[in-house]
Amino acid sequence: MACKDSGSDRFEYLQNLVTEFQDTDCEESKEQVLANLANFAYDPRNMEDLRRLQVTELFLDMLTEENENFVEFGIGGLCNMSMERESRDEILRSGGIDLVKNCLSSRRDETVLSAITTLMNLTTASSRSLTTDEAVVQCMVRLSLSENPRMRNLATVYLEDYCPVEQVRRVREENQGQCQSALGIPLPKN
Template identity: 55%
Template sequence: MAQKPKVDPHVGRLGYLQALVTEFQETESQDAKEQVLANLANFAYDPNNYQYLRQLQVLDLFLDSLSEENETLVEFAIGGLCNLCPDRTNKEHILQAGGIPLITNCLSSPNEETVLSAVTTLIYLGSAGPGCHPELTALPLVQCMLRFSLSTNTRLRNLAQIFLEDLCSPSQVAEARSRQAHSALGIPLPRTAAPEQC
């Protein structure tokens, strides 16, 4: 006899998302958590779901999951935030909730997709223009993007260049480049994205 699915898709969009959130919070299974977070990240891609996801505090769930030791959960959480970031209200919530340091921590992940989503999310968060959020152009972050811009990974290199061009002033980039020449400090490159730079 086939098992009945845990979530009934006929309960409506809000009810379905609520059931996913409840399952994520209640399950002890890491596999189930990963599957639920992947589903929520996919729902975050559709602007029609933004209101429901805010109502159910899924943005905070994603932010909290960035601190998990499970790399797969972190990957899906940053992917979900990346999907939500084009929306101004979601962007403001992430910024007000102290999301920048949590997202920045993802830049040192060994998971390439996590790093790519983190850089993209930071670009979205800074899309209001240079100088809007000083945390986004802190020296270690700009130095990290300079290193990423030298990566052999085309996607990472291109995203880093967009970050440097769109979020940073020429003087910030010049200062970071000058300081980098005299210092080994900063955020390490992800191992999978540019192993030759480690």
């Protein structure tokens, strides 16, 4: 089924995707649908339809799944949707910050990168205390030491542009001398 340019055709296509996700028992098919929905969330023309179809809630629900692909596509979709103000506000009203923060501990780089970017997009004057709490800053400090340059750079930008300078300094001092990996798992001693 091809997605056409007219608004009603686009809505119908997106609605069919959501229905397919809900009706199928095949995990591989669900993964494909989630990936498609996450891609459609990149286009601002689709935001109103995606919100109307409650895709924001679908993506949030995926963040608690065991299937790592579901989590990756869910956070990727939220990352795309959170760039738009109304969708961002819907994620905030739904209590999505904690679910997004949980994705920072994923073993998948793409999931962590999307989680960091989503937290950036969710940071507002009223949400800043939640998106820059002590645990997030500690995690970002560890991620800023990652061997993955994308992870290291994004975490550094987060620390520099979103977190209070004094808080970052304090966490760095507390962590100085501790032998930790980027995920906070102690490294074996030689």
